[in-house]
Every structure is written in C-alpha cells, then in structure tokens.
Amino acid sequence: MPKFTRRRLLQTGLATGAALATARCGTPNNPAPGPEVNTNSIKDVTLRFIGTGVAQINDIRDKAQEDLGFKIELKALSTEENNQIAITQPGQYDMFDGEYFSLPLVIPSGNLQAIDVKRIKSFDKIASFFTTGDFNGLPVETAQGTAPIKVMYLSDQNSSEFSATPTDWATLIPFQYNADTLGYRPDLVDKEITSWADLFDPAFNGKTSILDIPSIGIMDAALVVEAAGLMTFGDKGNMTREEIDQITEILIEKKREGQFRAFWKTFDESVNLMSSGEVVLQSMWSPAVTAVKAQGIECVYAPLKEGYRAWGGGIGMSAALEGAKLDAAYAYMDWLLDGWVGAFLGRQGYYSAVPENAKKFMSAEEWDFWYEGKPAAVDMVDPFGKTLEKAGAVRDGGSFEERMGNVVVWNSTMDEQVYLVQKWNEFIAA
C-alpha cells in the first residue's frame, strides 16, 4: 500500500512548486542579474535583427559575419509585424530594421536608443535628404508625409522627442530607400501612363489595384485623387478628419464602380496580380516590377508627372544594448554604410544611403545604369544571378537625382492614424 497521505501530498506538491518557481528565475533568456564582466570580446556577440524582407537576406548576413566576426540572426517579418514586435516585444531583438514612417509609433515606446552620430564613420556622406533635408533644391526637400528628416534626430540622447534640426542623436541609420510609383503592363495598356490620375481612368475599370496597408495605400490614393482633380489636401502626409472622410468617400465610390480588381497586401500578391494579367495598372514596389520582368513579361515602372512616393529604411538599436553588444552594433552600422551592402541592394534597384561608397563595389556599367540613368552597357544581373535588364535598357524614371529628387510624399504615420485605420476598414468593407 503506497504511503500517501493528504499532508504528504500537499508537502510534495508545495516543494515541487517552489522548486519550479526557483528554476524558472534562471531560464536562459533571463539570466540572473549580476555584475557584468567587461572582458566580453565582440566576437562572442550575437546580434538579433528584426526587419522586413528587403534586407533580411542570408547573403548579407553571411558577408557581415565574415567581415565583422560576430554572429547575426535575422528574422524577416511583414511591415506590420515588424512594428508590432518593435513596440510590444523589446526583448526579442537587438537591432530594428524598419522604416522611417514607423518611428512616430516606435519611438514613444522607448524601446530604441539614440544613435551617437559621431560614432558613425560615414555619417556625413549619407544622402543629404536624410541628414539635412536638402537635395539640390529639388521637390524632395518639401515632400509631405513622414519624411526621414522629420524623424531622423532626437533632441538629446534620452529624449523621445523628434528634433526638427540636426543633433548628434539619430533614430535610425538609413541604408536603403526607393521612390515608388505605378507599374503597368505596356502590352495590355494601350497608352503611356504619365499621371497618378490614370489609376481612375475608366478605360482600366476592373483592372487596377492599390495596396491594402493604410499608411502606404492612403498616400498612393491621395496622389491619385489629387492628380484627378477630385480633391485637394492641406498636407497629404497629415490629413485632417474631414480630408480622411472625403478621400474615403471617393475611394468607396470608385470601388462601387468596380474600378479595382483587387487589393494586395504582400509583395508576391502584387507580382501575381500583374503577371497573371488580372491587373494591368497598380501601385507597386520596385522589386515587384523586377520580379514580373524576370518572368519575361513587360512591365514599366512609370515616372509620373506628379512625382514619386518614397520610403526609407534604416537600422535602429534596442534600448537594452550595452557593452560589447553596443560596440558590435556600431561596427555593424559602419559596415552597412561601407558600400558592400549598398552595392548588393543597388543591383536590385534600391538606393544606398551612401552612394559614393556603394560605387566602389559596383562596376562602372552597373553604376551608370542604376544611378546615372544611362543605357545598360552590358546585361544587368542581380546578386542572385538573374538577368534583370538586357544591354541597352534604360532605368524607368532615369537617374538617382531625377527619381529621388522628384519625391513628393513619403509613407506616413498621421496624427489621425487611428481614425485613418477605421476609415480604411470602412473602404475595404464597403
């Protein structure tokens, strides 16, 4: 007969519970706090990244590990998941690879720490619309929306207030960005697309699409309705409630008329829509155009007279980084701007934060095609070995200065963000 009594059972149970509770305090992710021994070599560090798919590429990680000597872990997420984790799960990452328009949401969470720009070697060489807001007097200087310069600097190291003028404390170190516009199938569209207004052209009824991410989709929609003369905005990047009401109404009307074939949310959806011919004209991201072309289907990334919508991505540091990990983070950011990554991303059509460094790692022909807008002297091959453009092709929209200079809006987080999402849902549900 087993010697169990209630008392004995209770004792054992309590003891087990206590043992479990004690053991949990020392789980690997949560080491007992103790004095930090500062002999950690940078080689023992592992930096955990979260980011969108664009730069969470194994080739970049492998090269970085080889050059820098420490370990890097990547986690590729959607734009929305990336923001969610950045804000709600600070323990999950060391480095935040995100977009500038996320910052009005991420910075107030206090999960990122200010970057000391004096420690970044190439900081002065970064494209000037990031660091000073100037760019040869071109339209990008006055672009609406969450332009990087508006959220680039914090007023001091421990502040969560953005500074309108440059300080020594940066939020993100940019490394990739692009000017987005409408893409179309020249074989299925019988005219040249020159204006955002063409998205509402009745000729393309049931054959257009925009993207279903409120912060980005609304900017494309704003460019379209403004170009079509349907309404005007005080500031497209920061609409009032009345403006949001009005634009939603226009969008719902167009949806009821059957103007849109579908809305897309992920990169591959936009590629499928375009390559299957379901949609002939839609807002697109540049690598999606490339992916359509790679299937042997003609696709033009149309330069439009109203200008481009731009996005910019950069690297931020978790507030928890210190010691060797912090040093590793700065080393990584220097490496990031050094040019190898810039050239790697450049071959896919993205721009590097420090073009002059990227140039060192690109062939003269590549540089001329991607940055100078000159006809390709040889076939253009992407980093994965796929031929993107045949010799003789010219980049849609032309040179770096022509494309980035003509940015008129950036992806935006507005003051009325909550209201915008509510109205956007209304549009989707209508």
Add this chain to the structure above:
Amino acid sequence: MYKSWKVLQPYLLATPQTLIFLMFLVFPILMIFVVSFWQFNGYAMTPAFTFENYVNIFSSQVSLATYLNTFKYVTLVWGLCVAIALPVSYYLAFCIKRESIRVLLFLLCTIPFWTSNIIRMISWIPLLGREGLVNQALLNLNLVQQPVEWLLYSDFAIVLGMVHLYNFFMIAPVFNSMMRIDRTLITAARDMGASGFEVLKEIILPLTAPGMAIGSIFVVTLTMGEYVTVRLMGGGQAASIGKLISTQIGSLQYPLAAANAVILLLFTLVMVTGILRVVDIQKEL
C-alpha cells in the same frame, strides 16, 4: 488511506490537462476580455475600464455590415457543405459495397489538405482568372464574349474557396454517422413497405443528425473566424470579422481587435449552443 488515493486518482489524472487548458485557453481568452476594455492611441495601450471600444463597434455601420457579410458567408458555406456532404456520404456509406474502395474514396475527400493553404489559394488564379482555364473554355465555346470577371475576387470565389476547404469537416462526421446506422433498420423498413424516400426521411436523416450537428459546429466556427480565404479569394475587397480583426491588429489597435474578438466569440458560442440544443450529439460520442 488507500481509499483517499482512489478518490484523488481521477483528479490527479485530469490535472495536467486542466492546467494546460487553463494556461493556454482560458487565461488568453480572459486576457482578451480584459484588454477589450483598455484604451489605445495608435502605438500603445493603457489599462482602463472603458466601454468605448464596444460602443464604437455597435454604433458603426461598418461593423454591422461586416457582421452581416460574415453571417452571409457562414450561411452559404454551411448550406453548400451540407448539400454536398449528404449525397457524398450517402454514396460512400450505402452505395459502395467493398470496404477497401470505400476507404480509398474517403481518402480522396482529403485531397484539398494535401497542399498548403497558400498554394491552393494561388492556384485558383490560373483556373478562375480573367485569362484562366474556365474563362478560356467559355470563350472558346462562344458561351461568353467577354471574360467572366466574377469568378475570381468576388463573393463567389470566397464561398467556393471556403467550401473547398471546409467540406471535409462536414463529410467526415456525416459519413461516420451513416456508417453507424444499423442496416437491419433499413431492411425492416423496406419489409414493412417503406419507399426509398421514406427510408431516407424516417431513418437515415434523423440518425445522421448528430453527425451533421458536429460537422456544422466545425464549419460554422471555422467560417466565422476566417480571414485568409476572404482576403486572398476576395482580392482584399471583401470584409469579414476575422479580416477586420487582423487589420486592427496590424495597426496596433489591440483593444478594438479584442472587443471584436469577444463579440465574435459570443456569436459563435450562441450558434454552437443553438446547434447543440437542436441535436443531441451525446448519441454520437
């Protein structure tokens, strides 16, 4: 002492399951319930006790339209699933005589589960799209002059996608119920002069009801929360509660999403309770 051990035994055996149940089901649902009363401002949420989120949902035309739309999908998908599952199961259970063929045919019903959801969704495009197989066939047969647009990115496509996905959840329990019907009952009915239709009405359908109820619970709960199919097959143009919640989560509006989830859960529970009231599924278990 031995006696008390005997009394404790079932409780101890049930403890691990109960703990897991509490930790991973009850606790999260409670958290969702609590959060649904919180406030939020676009990037953060603050603990509070406000009915604002609920007021917001009940006073908005959009949520009303979205709920109605979701119910529309549930009704259509459920109806079609029943309509397909009954004859299919009947055929499997009563018309096929050889056990091996029956098993083989039943396994064929699981084909939709052999590939991932996403792949299946994408492969609808070359079938139903503007330049898809169906449209090409219709055009070549001169049945239509213009490609039919409503085949894809429409309510039709959404319902088709969901029926395709969830039909098996109805077929399996209905088939199971039919297999358990005592064949002598049917023979007896026939001997007493019942027609085929009367056998169906008086014996097979009533005895299949518990299976249909279980299948309905599966189909209704799955369809109520559905958002991937709605997004992909509807081309992002159609709304369902699940999709509404996913957009709200994507925009960090957790409390609003939580409030919607609570309401959705309540509606689903009401429907499940309703089904259980009508049919006694105890018989089946």
